[in-house]
Structures are given as C-alpha cells and as structure tokens.
Amino acid sequence: MSQTAAHNLSDQLLVEQVLKGNQQAFVLVIRQTEGLVAQIVLKMVRITADRPDIVQDIYLKAYKNLPSFRFNSKLSTWIGKIAYNTCLHYLEKRKLVFLPATSEEKEPEEIFDNLSYNRQAYNVNEGEKRLSSRDLGAALGAAINNLSPPIYQTLITLYHQEEMSYAEIAEITSLPEGTVKNYLFRARKALKENLLSDYQKEEL
Amino acid sequence: MKNHLSDNVLQALALDQQQVNEEMITHLEQCDRCREALANYQLLFTALKTVEKPSLEIDIEALVMPQLPKPAPVRQPVGWGNIWLAILGVAIFSVPLFITGRFIRNLFKEVPVMMLSIILVGTLIIVGFLLREIINSYKERKQLLNFYQ
Numbered sequence: 294m295s296q297t298a299a300h301n302l303s304d305q306l307l308v309e310q311v312l313k314g315n316q317q318a319f320v321l322v323i324r325q326t327e328g329l330v331a332q333i334v335l336k337m338v339r340i341t342a343d344r345p346d347i348v349q350d351i352y353l354k355a356y357k358n359l360p361s362f363r364f365n366s367k368l369s370t371w372i373g374k375i376a377y378n379t380c381l382h383y384l385e386k387r388k389l390v391f392l393p394a395t396s397e398e399k400e401p402e403e404i405f406d407n408l409s410y411n412r413q414a415y416n417v418n419e420g421e422k423r424l425s426s427r428d429l430g431a432a433l434g435a436a437i438n439n440l441s442p443p444i445y446q447t448l449i450t451l452y453h454q455e456e457m458s459y460a461e462i463a464e465i466t467s468l469p470e471g472t473v474k475n476y477l478f479r480a481r482k483a484l485k486e487n488l489l490s491d492y493q494k495e496e497l
Numbered sequence: 498m499k500n501h502l503s504d505n506v507l508q509a510l511a512l513d514q515q516q517v518n519e520e521m522i523t524h525l526e527q528c529d530r531c532r533e534a535l536a537n538y539q540l541l542f543t544a545l546k547t548v549e550k551p552s553l554e555i556d557i558e559a560l561v562m563p564q565l566p567k568p569a570p571v572r573q574p575v576g577w578g579n580i581w582l583a584i585l586g587v588a589i590f591s592v593p594l595f596i597t598g599r600f601i602r603n604l605f606k607e608v609p610v611m612m613l614s615i616i617l618v619g620t621l622i623i624v625g626f627l628l629r630e631i632i633n634s635y636k637e638r639k640q641l642l643n644f645y646q
C-alpha cells in the first residue's frame with residue numbers, strides 16, 4: 294500500500310469515528326496535526342498571547358466542518374488550510390502585511406523558469422563565502438524569522454521542515470503552484486544571502 | 498563560458514530536482530563561486546531539516562476538547578422487531594373493536610344527533626389543549642438541551 298493510500302485509510306477511519314460521535318477520535322486528529330498547526334501559527338501570529346484563541350478557533354472550525362471533508366487531500370493538509378486561513382484572517386483584521394506587494398510579483402529575473410545561466414558576467418575571482426554548519430544551527434532560526442514578506446517564513450517551514458510538496462503547500466495557501474515555487478525560490482535565496490551577510494558582519 | 502549558473506539551477510541541483518548536464522559539470526569544476534554557492538545551498542537545506550522546531554507551548558487537547566459541542570444522539574433505526582410489535586398492538590385493539598362494533602353502533606342509535614355532536618366537539622377541544630401542553634413542554638426541554646451544548 295502506498296503512503297498516501299495508507300494515509301487516506303487512516304484518515305477515513307478517524308473521520309468516520311468522529312462523525313459517529315466518538316470524541317476520542319478527535320483527540321487523535323489533534324495529535325496527528327498539532328505539529329503542522331503549531332508551525333503555521335508560530336510563523337503567522339507573532340503575539341504569543343493571541344495564539345491560544347487562534348488554535349482553539351482552528352480546531353473548532355475543523356470539528357464543525359468535518360462532515361464536509363471530501364478526502365480530496367490528506368486530513369492534515371485540510372486542517373493546515375484551516376489554520377492558514379484563520380491566521381491570514383487574523384493578520385488582515387490587524388492590517389498586517391503577509392504577502393508580497395503586487396508590484397513585486399513579476400520581476401522577470403526572479404520568475405521560476407529553466408534559465409540555466411545567470412545574467413551576471415562570469416568572473417573567476419569573485420567567490421562566495423562558505424557557510425559553516427557549526428554556526429548555521431544557531432543563526433538559522435533567527436534568519437528564518439527575519440525573512441520578509443512573512444509568507445516566506447511559512448513557505449520555508451512548510452517545504453523544508455514539514456517536508457510538504459509544492460502541491461500540498463499550494464492547497465494550504467490557495468496560491469498557484471507556480472507562485473509557491475517562485476516565492477520559495479526567492480525565500481531560499483534571501484535566506485542564504487542573509488546568513489552570508491551575517492557572517493561577513495561577524496568577521497569585521 | 499560567460500555566465501554563472503543561475504540561482505534557480507543551483508537551488509534545483511541542491512534539491513536534486515534538476516538533471517545535471519555536461520555544461521554544468523564543466524562550469525562547476527572551473528568556477529569556485531558556483532561551487533561555493535551550490536555547497537551553501539546544500540548545507541542550508543540539510544540544516545533546515547534538522548533545525549529544532551519551536552513549540553507552541555499550548556496544551557491543545559485541554560484547550561479544545563471541553564469546547565467541542567456534544568455529539569448529537571444517534572437515532573436507532575427502526576428494527577423489524579418494532580414493526581412486528583406495532584402490528585401486534587394494532588391487531589389486539591382492532592379485533593375486539595371489530596367484534597363489539599355492532600353493539601357500539603346500536604348504543605349510539607338512541608342518542609340524539611345534537612347530543613352526539615356536543616360530546617364530539619368537547620372531546621376534540623380537550624384533546625387540542627392536551628396536545629398544546631405536550632408540544633410546549635417539548636419545546637422547553639429542547640431549548641434547555643441546546644443551552645447546554
């Protein structure tokens with residue numbers, strides 16, 4: 294049985310049990326998804342005191358809307374989408390910027406395509422400093438949290454830490470898959486450059 | 498060789514999402530900058546997987562479970578046993594009614610029509626009041642139930 298098929302089967306059993314009124318099954322749903330929900334909430338809601346209400350809201354919505362879950366995705370992806378939308382609504386209410394400004398959207402250089410070579414002219418002497426794995430661990434968490442616009446932090450977390458596919462992230466964020474790839478490309482580039490510039494500052 | 502490998506390609510190579518061709522290999526062999534950049538991406542992606550995930554420090558179960566609405570009571574489907582019981586009940590009442598039907602009809606033959614209609618209307622009014630009472634108390638209980646949910 295493939296991993297997705299196994300997932301769907303256990304999702305189906307869980308959902309059936311919850312719909313039958315077995316609330317203990319919902320405890321299992323929480324345990325299976327709280328890691329993902331935590332990463333989304335942590336990256337999107339900066340005020341610690343606001344988080345409990347948001348988490349509660351996410352799971353109450355999930356419980357209420359469970360009868361409409363159609364198994365088109367993993368249950369965890371579906372709950373991830375509820376978490377993302379709840380946090381996005383929270384940010385919008387507070388007029389906090391999360392997505393890139395529309396003018397940034399289409400810089401020709403940055404569109405994810407198959408261009409093999411950089412526009413930058415080749416110059417052998419111009420090197421790039423090597424990051425060291427020893428210092429990386431400590432600096433990385435902070436570097437992720439400094440990525441801007443903040444959606445980059447969420448995308449990096451979902452792709453590299455939660456190991457979700459582009460398609461799953463597109464489902465959660467309701468962004469086209471191409472946009473997810475493009476944002477992730479920019480986020481990784483910015484992350485590497487920020488880490489490198491931190492190193493250079495330390496050396497001075 | 499005029500240009501460096503693009504960041505797109507470097508990222509894709511580090512993620513194993515890009516086929517490496519001759520030209521890229523030659524470039525990487527000769528260009529420190531691209532080799533360093535590729536190594537940095539590889540290091541970064543490995544570090545991202547292992548970096549410690551911060552915790553919410555919220556007991557989600559304790560927070561959410563008491564707030565869940567009470568599950569709706571599951572309705573028992575009508576079984577065959579119940580259907581037979583209903584048929585038996587109807588039979589028990591209708592057989593004596595059928596037998597004594599003639600006597601009952603004779604009983605009312607002597608009563609004037611006026612009297613009969615007064616009794617009938619009276620009975621209907623009483624039944625109406627009783628029904629209203631039952632429905633009201635049912636509604637009250639239902640409201641009380643919703644309040645607790």
Ligand SMILES: [Zn+2]
Binds near residue numbers: 415524528529530532
């Ligand atoms: Zn190069």
